Amino acid sequence: MTIPRIPKVSIDLLVNNEMRNVVVRPSDTLLRVLREVLGLTGAKPGCENGDCGSCTVLIDGWPMKSCIMLAVEAVNQQITTIEGLKDTPIQNAFLEQWAFQCGYCTPGFIMNCHALVNIHPDANDKVIQEWLESNICRCTGYEEIEAAVKSVLSKQRSDGRYSH
Amino acid sequence: MRQFLAIGTSVPRQEASEKVTGIAKYTNDINTTGLLHVKMVTSSCAHGTIVSIDTSKARKAPGVRAVLTGRDFPILTGSPLADRPPIAIDKVRYHGEPVAVVVADQEYQAMNAAKLVDVAYHPLPVVNSPTEAIRSQAPLVHENLASYKRFEAVYPVPGTNIANHVKIRKGDMQKGWAESDVAIEASFSIPQSDHAAMETRCATAEIKPNGRVEIYSASQSPYVIRDMLSLFFSIDPSQIVVHTPLVGGAFGGKAPVQLEFIAYLASKAVGGRKVKLVNSREEDFITSPVHIGLDAKVKLGATKQGKIVAAEITYLFDGGAYSDRAAIITRAAAQDCTGPYRIDNVHCDSFCMYTNHPYATSFRGFGHPELTFVIERAMDILAARLNLDPLTLRRQIAIGPGDTTPTQTVLTTSNVGNLAQCIDKLKEIIRWNDEPQVVVEGHKVRTKGVSCFWKNSSTPTDAGAGAVLLLNRDGSARLVCGAVEIGQGTKTVLSQIVAERMKMNVDQIYVEMEVNTDTCPEHWKTVASRSTLLVGRAALAAADDAIRQLRHIASVVLGCSADHLEIGFGRVYQKDNPQIGVQISEIAHGYRLPNGNTIGSQVIGRGSYTMRDLTSLDPETGKGNPGPEWGVGAQAVEVEFDTKDLTYRVVRASAVIDAGKVMNPKAARGQMTGGMSMGLSFASREAFLYNKAGIIQNPRFRTYKDHRYGDHPEYLVDFVETPHLEAPYGLRGIGEHGVIGMPAALANSLSLATGIAMNRLPLTPEAIWREKKENTGDSFRF
Ligand code: FES
Ligand code: FES
Secondary structure (H helix, E strand, C coil): CCCCCCCCEEEEEEECCEEEEEEECCCCEHHHHHHHHCCCCCCCCCCCCCCCCCCEEEECCEEEEHHHCEHHHHCCCEEECHHHCCCCHHHHHHHHHCCCCCCCCHHHHHHHHHHHHHHCCCCCHHHHHHHHCCCCCCCCCCHHHHHHHHHHHHHHHHHCCCCC | CCCCCCCCCCCCCCCHHHHHHCCCCEHHHCCCCCCEEEEEEECCCCCEEEEEEECHHHHHCCCEEEEEEHHHCCCCECCCECCECCCCCCEECCCCCEEEEEEECCHHHHHHHHCCCEEEEEECCCCCCHHHHHCCCCCCCCCCHHHCCECCCCCCECCCCEEEEEEEEECCHHHHHHHCCEEEEEEEEECCECCCCCCCCEEEEEECCCCCEEEEECCCCHHHHHHHHHHHHCCCHHHEEEEECECCCCCCCCCCCCHHHHHHHHHHHCCCCCEEEECCHHHHHHCCCEECEEEEEEEEEECCCCCEEEEEEEEEEEEECCCCCHHHHHHHHHHCCCCCECCCCEEEEEEEEECCCCCEECCCCCCHHHHHHHHHHHHHHHHHHHCCCHHHHHHHCECCCCCECCCCCECCCCCECCHHHHHHHHHHHCCCCCCCCEEEECCEEEEEEEEEEEECCCCCCCCEEEEEEEECCCCCEEEEECCCCCCCCHHHHHHHHHHHHHCCCHHHEEECCCEECCCCCCECCCCCCCHHHHHHHHHHHHHHHHHHHHHHHHHHHHCCCHHHEEEECCEEEECCCCCCEEEHHHHCEEEECCCCCEEEEECEEEEEEECCCCCCCCCCCCCCCCCCCEEEEEEEEEEEEECCCCCEEEEEEEEEEECCCCCCHHHHHHHHHHHHHHHHHHHHCCCCCECCCCCECCCCCCCCCCCCCCCCCEEEEEEECCCCCCCHHHCCCCCCHHHHCHHHHHHHHHHHHHCCCCCECCCCHHHHHHHHHHCCCCCCCC
């Protein structure tokens, strides 16, 4: 078996509203580039196989498992990582509801939940489950995460606005 | 009545804001520019001799700096029994075992090169279960068992696959059987599964030119890493420093030492340069140690009234290829084999069996979820036989003060929680007396199953901890200790303990998150739900020491005796005249006189604590005092079972446990529900699937199923508080306890719903279907 050498490429990535130039191998995943090139270690590897959701980031506002997306595929799209969220309702809800213990799954869950409350402000239990069952939390019993998402959804509804 | 300020309130986690903003750093997040990467080559064979390892192609691959095999540094590691080479030597004993290690500039280069290492195996017959392992003709997993070094009380049987044999002999079995009106007998089995913490295990190692060894590791036992490296590689312990930042879940799986040895050897192979080894999820599942499996047999004898007079129990633990902590789990299960019940005549043989499975280590509950599954299923079978209500039976023989444990320790109101009270409270919250245990609606059956449990730790007799409390100029304080934050929230509870003692605002107390074995006072390990006891006592002592110093400085400033001074609310003041006093911020670093000189200097409190009155167990009878206290609890699971397609849903999971003192209600509830979720998950679906050759079929989350969002039931959690007098504010360990009774309660509920004794985990619909098929023609045989 010989391993071909494929030249690296220079690409521009729009991460958390900043244009960042990075030199990557075409086979580098977005997760590895975010963590190892840009130092954004909030997105976590949990399986690097698309099974656990701990690496979730937003691509144009939609949750994406960054371990199964190549960095070169993310060109010309808006990438949002946990480091790009500040004081959002869902982060505050996670704090209030104690929706984490070790915190390792938390960035992935928060990104997924953040997109969910924006995209489906009227999400019912079924929709919430469809979205959140793609992430694994091994520490909590999920009830606190449920409470956090639902508290943001109901607050949005009572405020009569769907905040970003 | 003393007034609680910080204890008993839901003080937010110290590290909460870091965790919701993504800045919390775990081992693999630490900046790694310039270090080398290590990748393991793992065995594709479960049992075989290594015929050859060809590393020549890998050595020539781009970026490769070194390739190592077990022969390069032949050594046996492991505790309590040194039976495991960090990299296999001459033979492999499980699928996934490290056989070679590649070090390269980039991780992908190491991965590519690892694929170029050619290993030829000569397969040997496989030992695929602990029951197979104990048969007299079973192939031997370890041929040289007699020669292995031992570091703790452990009793391997050379010439067999028995890595440890623990005996409990209490009372008179003949008498017990003679007194029995009824006897029941049943067998149980639990397959191996995994901790599956979301952060995979990870370690870095560097050997500096002056010989200093520096390790970073996602570990529950940084001090043990230091001591084991020192022991096995003959390094002066003062030359080793281990750092552990936040840990992304552990559940016992990060207590043993494995990757650290390999990383150390890899660094040695490249002249001491810093190297990093991170498990892939697949490696984390099978190469690193797993959750133990068990085959068990139980025989109970009872009087018609429901007094259990004889218990005969045999455990065959699936310890896997190397004994590691499985050997101690074997003892832990034997110690508490009866469950929390008064039984005078007990005979238990507990065996840690070698098999050709991944090796097992501590898992949340340390043998107790397993022993509880066995005894609590047996209790339900007995209750049905005696025609007694299952909770009534349990309530009338609930163990308590004055009774003795299987290890013949006499219980007191302090060293055991109040089980009867837990049962009574559980009955209320699950409406046990108000609703029937079984409700049938069409093809849906709703049933409630229960389980009690108890749990002590298997703590070394000299386990201890230390703490240092540094006062800042502004009157706030930093606590430095060796407990690891694995998500359990210990550090937050420690801040509450100190705040309470010093009557300070809890947000004035900062607890250092990273553990550094050079600068943090030593702590045994962050395991066994004992950190709040051990480090808590040390922290209390440190607070007392700081208070003594503050009162001394204040006495000079205020011109009175220190005995007349009280501390609280940021001040030191006179007991009888609180108006007269001084701010702590004015004296924390000494009281500054107008001329610039100070009275006293920085206040630094120090404290330490060591476990008391524990004894090792007698090898023939098991007599001894294994741990500081037995926590107890009662749990229930309500399922809705579909008799048509044999699927089910867990509707409600309930628990009442004796917490001694609920230190932080939100944290305590989270520990309980998290544990309950984990217990339901492994009981309902988690298992490694082996083929005949011992190859694991499902080492990834896509095929290894665990609880996801939406699988979670409604949780009912409540506490009773019976103080453990030795512990700060009377607290008892609770970190593991939520998990313990869940498998049994689920199995009891499903046994009722299906009419079949569900004695094997995991309880999947397929397993129910298989049991049904085996039982066709058999009527209700619960
Ligand atoms: S790391 Fe991406 S889904 Fe698990
Ligand atoms: S908080 Fe630890 S995995 Fe979710």
